[in-house]
Amino acid sequence: MLRLLERYPGATPYHLSIGEGGIFEHPTGVHTVLGSCVAVTLHCPHTKIAAMFHALLPHQKDFQKPGIVESPYRYVDSGIDALIHELKKRGVNKHRLHCKVFGGANAMFFNQHGVGMRNVEAAVQTLAAHRIRISKSNVGGKRGRKLLFVTHTNEVFLKYVGKPE
Amino acid sequence: MLKFLIVDDSRSARAKLETILGKYGRCRMAEDGKQAVELMESALRAGHNYDLVAMDLEMPVLDGHAAIKEIRLLEDKHNLSPEDRAKMVVVTSRTDPQTVLRVHYDDHAQTYISKPYDSEEIEQTLVNLGLVEPPDGGDHEGVVAC
Numbered sequence: 001m002l003r004l005l006e007r008y009p010g011a012t013p014y015h016l017s018i019g020e021g022g023i024f025e026h027p028t029g030v031h032t033v034l035g036s037c038v039a040v041t042l043h044c045p046h047t048k049i050a051a052m053f054h055a056l057l058p059h060q061k062d063f064q065k066p067g068i069v070e071s072p073y074r075y076v077d078s079g080i081d082a083l084i085h086e087l088k089k090r091g092v093n094k095h096r097l098h099c100k101v102f103g104g105a106n107a108m109f110f111n112q113h114g115v116g117m118r119n120v121e122a123a124v125q126t127l128a129a130h131r132i133r134i135s136k137s138n139v140g141g142k143r144g145r146k147l148l149f150v151t152h153t154n155e156v157f158l159k160y161v162g163k164p165e
Numbered sequence: 166m167l168k169f170l171i172v173d174d175s176r177s178a179r180a181k182l183e184t185i186l187g188k189y190g191r192c193r194m195a196e197d198g199k200q201a202v203e204l205m206e207s208a209l210r211a212g213h214n215y216d217l218v219a220m221d222l223e224m225p226v227l228d229g230h231a232a233i234k235e236i237r238l239l240e241d242k243h244n245l246s247p248e249d250r251a252k253m254v255v256v257t258s259r260t261d262p263q264t265v266l267r268v269h270y271d272d273h274a275q276t277y278i279s280k281p282y283d284s285e286e287i288e289q290t291l292v293n294l295g296l297v298e299p300p301d302g303g304d305h306e307g308v309v310a311c
Contacts, residue, residue, distance in 0.1 A: 001299075004299070101265075104269075117266075117270055120265075120266065120269065120270075121262075121266060124262035124265045124266060125262050127262075128261070128262045133260045133279060134260065134265055134277070134279060135278070135279050135282065135286070136276065136277065136278050136279070136282075136286055136290075137265060137269065137276070137277040138275060138276045138277075138293065139269050140269040140270050140273070141273070141275070155285070155289060156289070156293075157289070157292065157293065157299065158293040159293075159299070160295070163247075164246075164247040164248050
């Protein structure tokens with residue numbers, strides 16, 4: 001899938017791990033693989049600054065242990081808050097952002113409130129609280145997803161992992 | 166050649182999708198959910214299915230959620246395998262969280278796109294749903310999902 005980046009001269013590949021997020025001010029091909037985890041991409045068409053995280057669990061307050069400092073990007077809600085905060089520091093108006101949501105497969109709990117769906121719920125609710133419109137989403141189902149986010153164009157290439165449902 | 170079913174009560178919305186999807190295959194149009202179900206039924210009776218349905222939600226007669234349910238029941242009735250089922254892409258101006266969740270987890274649509282959208286988003290969706298060959302033709306070997 002990384003070969004797609006050959007179409008974008010100057011774009012640097014970057015692997016986004018679980019619980020990691022970041023701001024991308026230069027052309028980057030951010031790649032990751034999602035199962036029940038959720039990735040949110042944010043892109044400002046005016047500044048071409050983009051952001052993305054790969055979160056494992058829905059709400060920070062439900063899982064964080066006292067005294068332990070964790071990355072905000074382990075959780076969907078704190079991940080969104082953190083990215084918006086970082087973008088604001090760089091002068092990006094959150095209401096100009098184009099947002100996409102991916103992941104949230106429910107391999108073991110299809111049709112039930114598995115962690116995948118709860119991750120997606122956390123994403124859409126947190127984004128709504130920030131009044132950020134989701135322009136596109138590809139979530140749910142039983143299969144994992146391999147993603148490549150081209151930060152300066154806002155394109156997200158997706159490939160399913162596994163057999164069709 | 167790919168076969169698309171475009172379902173929207175707005176003539177301009179149908180025309181925009183036809184312009185984009187028409188580059189990749191043949192498009193049939195439905196002005197509401199009921200027409201979409203009828204077109205799907207006649208296609209399945211004739212022994213073929215649409216590759217992708219682009220479905221609006223708010224429509225007269227039969228809304229998008231109900232139409233998707235009917236279409237999936239028809240596909241079940243014809244014993245279509247997962248590979249042979251139409252890919253469902255919801256294209257809507259509804260942006261509330263409940264709608265996004267319902268589209269994916271009740272309707273089991275693969276992709277949600279909010280209006281207004283760029284044509285590139287539709288084309289990208291064709292690649293991502295495996296209907297148009299990705300430029301690299303890569304595989305998934307060695308991939309471990311979280």
